[in-house]
Amino acid sequence: MSGTLRLILGDQLSRSLASLTDINKAVDTVLMVEVMEEVTYVRHHKRKIAFLFSAMRHFAEELRAEGITVDYVHLDDADNRGSFAGEVVRAVARHGSQRLVLTEPGEHRVLQAMRDWQDELGIDVEIRTDTRFMCPPEMFADWADGRKQLRMDFFYREMRRKYNILMEGKEPVGGKWNYDAENRESPDLSLQVPAPTSFAPDTITTEVLTLVEDRCANHFGDLADFGFAVTRDQALAVLDHFIAERLPLFGTYQDAMIADEPWMYHSHIGFYLNCGLLLPAEAVQAAEAAWVTGHAPLNAVEGFIRQILGWREFVRGIYWLKMPSYADRNFLGAERGLPEFYWTGETAMNCMKQSIDQTRRYAYAHHIQRLMVLGNFALLAGIDPRYVNEWYLVVYADAYEWVELPNVSGMVLFADGGYLASKPYAAGGAYINRMSNYCSNCRYKVAKKAGDEACPFNYLYWDFLIRNRDKLGNNARLGMIYRSLDKMSDDRVAEIQADSSRFLATLG
Ligand SMILES: Cc1cc2nc3c(=O)[nH]c(=O)nc-3n(C[C@H](O)[C@H](O)[C@H](O)COP(=O)(O)OP(=O)(O)OC[C@H]3O[C@@H](n4cnc5c(N)ncnc54)[C@H](O)[C@@H]3O)c2cc1C
Ligand code: SF4
Structure with a gap:
């Protein structure tokens, strides 16, 4: 038989x-x-x-x-x-x-x-059914039923209650669901960021590296210094090291970026969660245990758990609820091609160059580089969601369509018209300057608003809002910004548009 x-x-x-x-x-x-x-x-x-x-x-x-x-x-x-x-x-x-x-x-x-x-x-x-996820698609569909907009915060609360994570009876521990007010500090340049956990290639990995170099020579990216975990034991060691060495400062420096410091206080477990070497529930439980024993503070532990129990399950729910049409959404009608420098890193914008170079070397960039540097630029420049999605799916070792697509089309590009995010995460150079040290070594001047030396993010930000006024002008969360725009003189608006046209023409 x-x-x-x-x-x-x-x-x-x-x-x-x-x-x-x-x-x-x-x-x-x-x-x-x-x-x-x-x-x-x-x-x-x-x-x-x-x-x-x-x-x-x-x-x-x-x-x-x-x-x-x-x-x-x-x-x-x-x-x-x-x-x-x-x-x-x-x-x-x-x-x-x-x-x-x-x-x-x-x-x-x-x-x-x-x-x-x-x-x-x-x-x-x-x-x-894939039982490794903590929210099956049917459960998500029930939760989403009848809601016009889906908000991660409310979904996350349901998940905390369901799995009794960081709860005191029916209330969240410490009285708040979200401790981000204590998180997201600017980078401290004296930080001694721990080295990432890495493993020397064994015979199997060495054979595979040769195979890939041979068969995929024209693919993007480097193979040098390969150090990923490739077994469950190694992946568990990455999780353990994260909890021991990085978790206590995870929240504080979650959004910080330092030049030539790709790993920061992030966990680097997305690769392993997404291919199954680690399970989301065990990462959540390990973090909660670190708070219970007093090893890590609540702001760090809650922030980390929210990424996995909240965001990760939330974007997956949206993917299965909305596919296949979600992949075709282009609410803002963005049509530009992807600039070549997304592949080469050859750009004078230091924030972009840093983020692309490390993406090529490690197949990794942390969330704020993906969202507020690489993604923000794609949003402001009006790059077609199809090209942006393809790029993100290619370049990150944790990228699978179920998680990449909602992050790119929903969170970064607002291509779903606000189903996933209540407003576009658009920002000028001041945000990148506050959260990184990239600007101090850039050809552009972040404090300048106009002219050839000005940071492109500054004028592209306003140009984006002007260009998309018919689609975004009624968004309540952008009301104040549009009121500031209305107070600008006609000359200033013309200057923004001229700077933007000149810069965008250089993208090809
Ligand atoms: C434009 C864009 C594209 C992205 N593409 C992917 C992708 O292809 N694959 C992927 O796993 N994540 C993606 N993310 C989410 C997030 O950036 C990565 O999960 C994270 O950077 C992975 O690094 P880490 O393991 O060190 O995460 P940490 O910062 O340490 O976070 C811990 C874990 O939380 C989960 N997580 C955090 N944020 C998100 C999120 N927004 N969506 C889903 N899970 C989240 C991940 O599993 C991550 O490993 C994307 C985000 C953006 C803005
Ligand atoms: S000045 Fe502008 S382009 Fe240069 S690193 Fe800062 S934000 Fe990026």
Whole structure:
């Protein structure tokens, strides 16, 4: 009798995965495949591909060590058909399988294709809910039902109550749901930021690095000094080090940026949460425990937990609720192409150069670099959401469409018209100057508002508001800003528009 075939995808590397819970080691086979279609449908950062292939190969070894049969198809296997569908067809024939079990993928495109497999393959195909998330799509849909706008803060409170996290009975500990008033300090340049936790490549990782260098030579990004965790034990060590060394200052410096200091006090666990080496619930519990024992203050712990229990689950809920139409939203009608410097880093804007250079080196930038530097520029310059989404999906090692798309189209570009965020996160150079030391080493002058030397963010900010007045003028949260705009002289408005046209023309 042939057993069940269990397909495990590259972002499903969790032993507790729904499709592994009832595995019969005597007869079942786990199928894992490296396919070129997934590597190139957008040409992912080299480091991201190497990380996922190495983590997949290590996970396969761990399953084998447990006595599970794993059929693993390598990218360079001669008969590899290069797609999930092609490899599943081959594996079904190889094993004579009558039943395929899988856990729902993190991308709408892939789920749609898998739903057709039962008919295409002529075998029983069971797609299970991904139980690793803390808010199933149906629960989110119930919560969202009847709400015109969705606000993360209210969703987050529900999640705190449901999981009894940082609660005293029915009330939040300390009396407040959110401690951001104590967070988000400007950077202190004397800080000795702890080094990130990193691991020397072993034999498996070294093989994968060679493979990726060979097969993906023309992809964006560097592979040098690869140090990602590629096993669950290593990922747990990253989480432990974060809790021990960084969490106490996480909130205080959450928004701070220092030149040549990419990692700051962030956790760097997004890579591992999103591919399954870590589970969100265990990260939340570890942070809560650090507050209970007095190791970390409430402002840091609450701020960190909100990112995972709040934002992460919230954006996923929006993704599954609103796809596939969400991917086509372009409320502001932005049409500009993506400037070449997003790939090369060759720009005189130091904040952009710093953020792009580290993205190329590490496949990582922290939230404020993604939101208030790289994203803010794309918003102000009016870059088409399709190009911006593709860039973010390519360049970050934690990027999967379910989390990247709502962050880019909803949070950064306001392309959904305010469904996810109540107003665009637009800002001039003063914000970047307050939260970083980038401006002190920039060709542009952040204090200048007009002319060739002025910081482009300054005039682009006002130009953005002028250009989009018909769409944003009635937004209550922008009322004060539009009133300031109305007080500007015609000459000043003309100057803003001339500076912006001159600068935008240089983007190509
Ligand atoms: C334009 C843009 C694109 C983004 N693209 C991605 C992406 O592709 N993948 C991704 O995981 N995150 C994305 N984020 C969210 C966030 O920037 C990253 O999760 C974070 O920078 C990862 O680094 P970290 O693990 O050090 O996070 P920390 O700052 O230490 O935060 C802890 C964890 O909270 C979660 N988190 C925090 N903010 C968010 C958020 N807005 N949405 C979802 N989860 C969040 C992540 O799991 C993260 O690992 C994006 C944000 C923006 C503004
Ligand atoms: S001056 Fe403007 S462009 Fe230069 S680093 Fe500061 S914010 Fe960026």
